[in-house]
Amino acid sequence: MYKKKVPLKKSDLIFGALFLIAGIAVYYRVEIALNYNWNWEKIPQFLYRFDDDSGKWVSNVLMWGLFNTIRLSIFGTLLAILLGTIMGICRSSKIVFLRLISGTYVETMRNLPPLVIIFIVYFFIGNHLLPYSSIGDALQGKDNFLVSLVTFCLAPPEHLTTFLSALFTLAIFEGAYITEIVRSGIQSINRGQWEAAHSLGMTKYQQMRYIILPQAFQRILPPLAGQFISLIKDSSIVSVISIPELSFRANELMTGTLLTMEIWITVTIMYLLLTLPCSLAIQKLEDRMAQGLR
Amino acid sequence: MSAKQFGDYIIRVDSIGKTFDNGVVALKNFSTNIRRSEVVVLIGPSGSGKSTFLRCLNGLEEIDTGSIIVDGILLDDNKKNRLEIRKEVGMVFQHFNLFPHLSVLKNITLAQMLVRKKSKGEAEDEAMQLLQKVNIAEKANVFPSQLSGGQQQRVAIARALAMKPKVMMFDEATSALDPEMIGEVLEVMKNLANEGMTMVVVTHEMGFAKEVSDWVIFMEDGMKVEEGTADHFFSDPKMDRTKLFLSQIL
Numbered sequence: 001m002y003k004k005k006v007p008l009k010k011s012d013l014i015f016g017a018l019f020l021i022a023g024i025a026v027y028y029r030v031e032i033a034l035n036y037n038w039n040w041e042k043i044p045q046f047l048y049r050f051d052d053d054s055g056k057w058v059s060n061v062l063m064w065g066l067f068n069t070i071r072l073s074i075f076g077t078l079l080a081i082l083l084g085t086i087m088g089i090c091r092s093s094k095i096v097f098l099r100l101i102s103g104t105y106v107e108t109m110r111n112l113p114p115l116v117i118i119f120i121v122y123f124f125i126g127n128h129l130l131p132y133s134s135i136g137d138a139l140q141g142k143d144n145f146l147v148s149l150v151t152f153c154l155a156p157p158e159h160l161t162t163f164l165s166a167l168f169t170l171a172i173f174e175g176a177y178i179t180e181i182v183r184s185g186i187q188s189i190n191r192g193q194w195e196a197a198h199s200l201g202m203t204k205y206q207q208m209r210y211i212i213l214p215q216a217f218q219r220i221l222p223p224l225a226g227q228f229i230s231l232i233k234d235s236s237i238v239s240v241i242s243i244p245e246l247s248f249r250a251n252e253l254m255t256g257t258l259l260t261m262e263i264w265i266t267v268t269i270m271y272l273l274l275t276l277p278c279s280l281a282i283q284k285l286e287d288r289m290a291q292g293l294r
Numbered sequence: 295m296s297a298k299q300f301g302d303y304i305i306r307v308d309s310i311g312k313t314f315d316n317g318v319v320a321l322k323n324f325s326t327n328i329r330r331s332e333v334v335v336l337i338g339p340s341g342s343g344k345s346t347f348l349r350c351l352n353g354l355e356e357i358d359t360g361s362i363i364v365d366g367i368l369l370d371d372n373k374k375n376r377l378e379i380r381k382e383v384g385m386v387f388q389h390f391n392l393f394p395h396l397s398v399l400k401n402i403t404l405a406q407m408l409v410r411k412k413s414k415g416e417a418e419d420e421a422m423q424l425l426q427k428v429n430i431a432e433k434a435n436v437f438p439s440q441l442s443g444g445q446q447q448r449v450a451i452a453r454a455l456a457m458k459p460k461v462m463m464f465d466e467a468t469s470a471l472d473p474e475m476i477g478e479v480l481e482v483m484k485n486l487a488n489e490g491m492t493m494v495v496v497t498h499e500m501g502f503a504k505e506v507s508d509w510v511i512f513m514e515d516g517m518k519v520e521e522g523t524a525d526h527f528f529s530d531p532k533m534d535r536t537k538l539f540l541s542q543i544l
């Protein structure tokens with residue numbers, strides 16, 4: 001890639017100096033004025049600790065939280081893409097009824113604070129719908145491959161209902177944004193593509209499935225990946241409904257240990273370790289697409 | 295072209311009318327019948343309704359009045375009928391409209407497999423034969439973006455032919471091409487005409503019209519102004535409007 005060397009300007013030096021001063025000020029506040037008693041050596045044990053009983057290193061609360069965040073993000077994104085694709089297709093449909101449903105969905109989700117959505121969806125789905133499905137009950141007590149698989153991918157059976165409702169809540173919330181991404185992707189495809197497929201005798205479904213959606217997804221891959229990052233960040237909202245993901249665990253730990261700064265700085269780094277690689281990958285992806293490589 | 299034998303009427307268009315949502319009248323009381331193996335060329339100034347007529351024939355646009363019958367099937371609201379007609383009428387577009395995410399070969403095999411329910415092997419055999427016919431077999435595994443305009447249009451023709459259509463429509467198939475590529479596409483179209491394919495062609499290539507067409511229709515403002523055999527039409531036009539148009543473009 002072509003990169004131009006940028007000469008250092010006078011303004012750069014001024015901004016640099018300002019940054020330096022700000023940095024020193026923060027350092028002063030934290031180290032001297034705050035009089036904070038750093039206790040970093042206590043942190044690693046909350047990631048991994050040595051279990052004396054089994055004689056092995058085992059993960060601890062912060063890592064559990066991280067795993068839950070990853071689970072929520074991956075499965076939440078998959079569900080949200082599924083929902084968003086269906087709604088996105090509805091949104092660009094010719095049928096008024098479908099447009100109305102998907103339009104209402106998107107506008108509602110986008111114009112409400114996430115916290116409100118979390119509570120509404122959680123208390124509706126979590127308390128009134130999922131218990132009847134008794135997914136968790138069916139698994140409980142059985143000790144087989146299925147249970148360990150579910151535990152590994154989602155949550156242990158006894159927490160499954162709560163976890164699933166949090167998952168659905170996130171998916172429904174993020175799905176609205178993905179709906180708009182998918183809609184814009186579908187609508188960005190040249191009309192000629194529909195017409196060519198039409199004149200070859202393909203049905204509406206075939207046109208969408210084989211011609212439009214593959215091209216649309218190719219185009220919307222970067223914004224979709226961006227939405228994945230959003231979901232990693234937004235997954236911290238479900239801590240309010242007691243899903244033990246990273247932020248919830250950190251908060252819990254902070255109350256117990258009072259290691260406020262250490263814990264939240266650790267958590268910050270953990271989130272960045274998740275999101276930054278994704279972010280860089282997206283930039284690579286966008287560069288490649290800009291160059292028109294396939 | 296006098297030796298050519300025509301069959302019965304494969305397309306019957308009876309006084310169709312079409313007005314777009316924005317109020318533009320594209321077709322007014324337009325009627326024409328096209329026989330099997332006939333090559334009909336539509337000419338006329340832009341906005342005269344030529345392309346709209348083609349698009350109505352395969353249901354890309356809805357007609358407001360009149361009726362269209364293709365190979366005995368009435369083009370009405372019946373979904374099955376409409377699908378049947380789309381299968382029988384192939385269309386080649388000005389901007390090729392190849393599927394950019396599929397290789398040349400897949401562009402040609404996809405609809406065969408989905409619509410004609412052919413196996414992959416059959417579809418690929420058919421595709422390779424057609425690619426040979428349009429002289430581009432060596433590009434089978436290339437993506438459309440790597441082809442020149444003329445090559446893309448020839449692939450588009452092969453793609454339409456793969457459906458074994460009874461009628462082929464060409465909507466200004468050479469208008470978006472560089473001059474040196476027009477020849478190769480016209481060549482393919484000429485061969486097709488000589489094989490007895492029924493063709494409806496919208497074009498500005500008067501040389502092609504003169505040489506290949508059996509019937510020429512001159513349109514303006516959505517109406518038929520004049521029609522006749524190519525010989526008649528070009529050497530001895532009756533209407534002043536036709537004369538003016540021909541003098542402008544010849």
